Amino acid sequence: MRLLIRNVRLLDARGERGPGDVYVVEGRISFTPAPVDEVVEGEGRYLVPGFLDLHAHLREPGQEAKEDLASGLLAAAKGGYTDVVSMPNTLPPVDAPEAVAALRERGRALGLARLHVAAALTLGQEGKRITEAALLKAAGAVLLTDDGRTNEDAGVLALGLVQAGAWGLPVAVHAEDASLRGNGVMNQGALSEELGLPGNPPEAESARIARDLEVLRYALRQAKGRPRLHVQHLSTRRGVELLREAKRAGLPVTAEATPHHLTLTEERLRSLDPLYKVAPPLRTEEDREALLEGLLDGTVDAVATDHAPHTQAEKEMDLLRAPFGIPSLEVAFPLLYTELYVKRGLPLARLVELFTDGPRRVLGLPPLHLEEGAEASLALIDPAPKRVEPSRFASKARYSPWAGWVLEGWPVLTLVEGRVVHRVV
């Protein structure tokens, strides 16, 4: 299908241009007038490259009551994402090349947002024996991680980095020291003590990041290729500082921050509602500000959702037993567009970069800009305000900490290589 998006503002990591007319012909962007099948009005809207989420839990195989590829990838498309990396902590974990290939095949068949598969770093995510990085890469894996588990054994992580590095795969880590985290369900500090809830101290994260950076140094010395370490869902001020120092020292390390750590703090737990139970936990305002600084100065490379859906009944358990996680694929962009750009003045091009080129760099993908001949994987963003209504989510998780918030910047049209995967216009 040939499409004309008329009079639209063009926005990518390099900045804003336009307004102008954009043609989508044979899955590519063109600025040359051509006959079209359909015209979409772009006035007052932004056209941006499609978003890439580095960190989504799509729960297939094994936990389809929480989410499956169909619901999860549709939720992604509704959120302006054209590409999603699924985490391997499924049942069973994705630790074999066949599992990677099967998932990719299912993702392709659905024809929604594109599925990229992260495979486990260790067999069964048990942290003991590393997986077959070369074969996983050949089967299409884009990243190795034991996300959800905390890689307690430094020697195994070092081996994994050396092995994955040889095949050009980044290794992503859930940076928390399990022994310091204990059974914490919220940030440890004055508030957790006042509320009488077991706390997870910020040092559980920073102590582990410090160790992982040293392991990376060691792996770099051992390696033939170039190991790359990616730190997931950064949540603490000290964690940001450690990453900043490491990057200054030239270490091949990247980091992501989530929409919830960027917009919510531990204060939400005053409601004693497991809706806000997430790992790592929501931290303090000071930590949140440090994350925002990290976004601005490049310490944080990407916004990643850590979309973690659960059933309503599971989330209605008590704070000790309810599972960790917040679903956010459908609201991530409007949320940060509103809270960081509209309210805080974060440069819009930087915000878009954090959803596009930033995460692409983590995976070693080339940047995607709005230029003649570029792949037409795009999102059309409408600044008109709209209320967050979880009951209308495509995700099976129809609850949200942002329910009722009025947000601007909703994706109204999402194209993958010129194919419409979501539209409300």
Add this chain to the structure above:
Amino acid sequence: MRHLLDFQGWSRKEVEDLFETARLMQEVLARPVKKVPALQGFTVATVFFEPSTRTRISFELAARRMSADVVSFSAASSSLEKGESYKDTLLTLEAMGVDAYVIRADAAGVPHQATRWVRGAVINGGDGRRAHPTQALLDAFTLLEALGSLEGRKIAIVGDILHSRVARSNAELLPLLGAEVWCAGPPTLLPERLPNVRLTPDLEEALKEADAVMALRLQKERMAAGLLPSLPEYVALYQITEERLRKAKPHAVLLHPGPMNRDVEVEGTLADSERSLVNRQVQNGVAVRMAVLYHLLVGRKA
């Protein structure tokens, strides 16, 4: 007052009104026929997701003394892990016409969650480490009986502060009544900070010039968890003895929420002495809980 979850948002006046009612209830309990029709037609459910005998009996007696119907539900926390849902349990009771729920759970926040699901009044019967408001009310009531007023009084709470909902609720309530609260315990069992409270690992400092001392129950599993080096060390440093109580004011009284590990938290002879208000606390518990039920059920209808 619609629910009793903790003391957030409570005024001193509300506590004093409640104690006024509790005094009337004490008179009822002193009669040969200890029963009034105040809650006839109301149904009170004790919903205990964590086992407890004393608190449950105290609440059930309180409800029955006022002629309420009482039903009780209990589930071990292990059955919750098997997927039994709090919400379904409560909705089932709601469908059967329950008016007030006394909820106990090992996780903080369960009574707060319950208020989102049921229309009846919710009373926190102890949730995790968070709060045990009726225990704090009966403690304060007992202290008032013994000391007359709590204005400017120094109360020392001793033991495992970190894991204690009794300490947390008292730390909210006693300052509201004018008392100065000190919490003393082993450094590994003290929180970093609690609002309105002085925290110290030094028992002597906490006991000095105190008007009352409240010893907390020590959970023996804290030792297995490595939070305490040994029981003898705890006894050596934190047991309340007659000797140590001399640091406090001459009239100082002793409280303990029970059940007591005799000769661990408190020296046995002291526990039996006339300075000990432990049995008085239990007795007052029924009157205070009657007052709470009365205020929540009759108070809200009026």
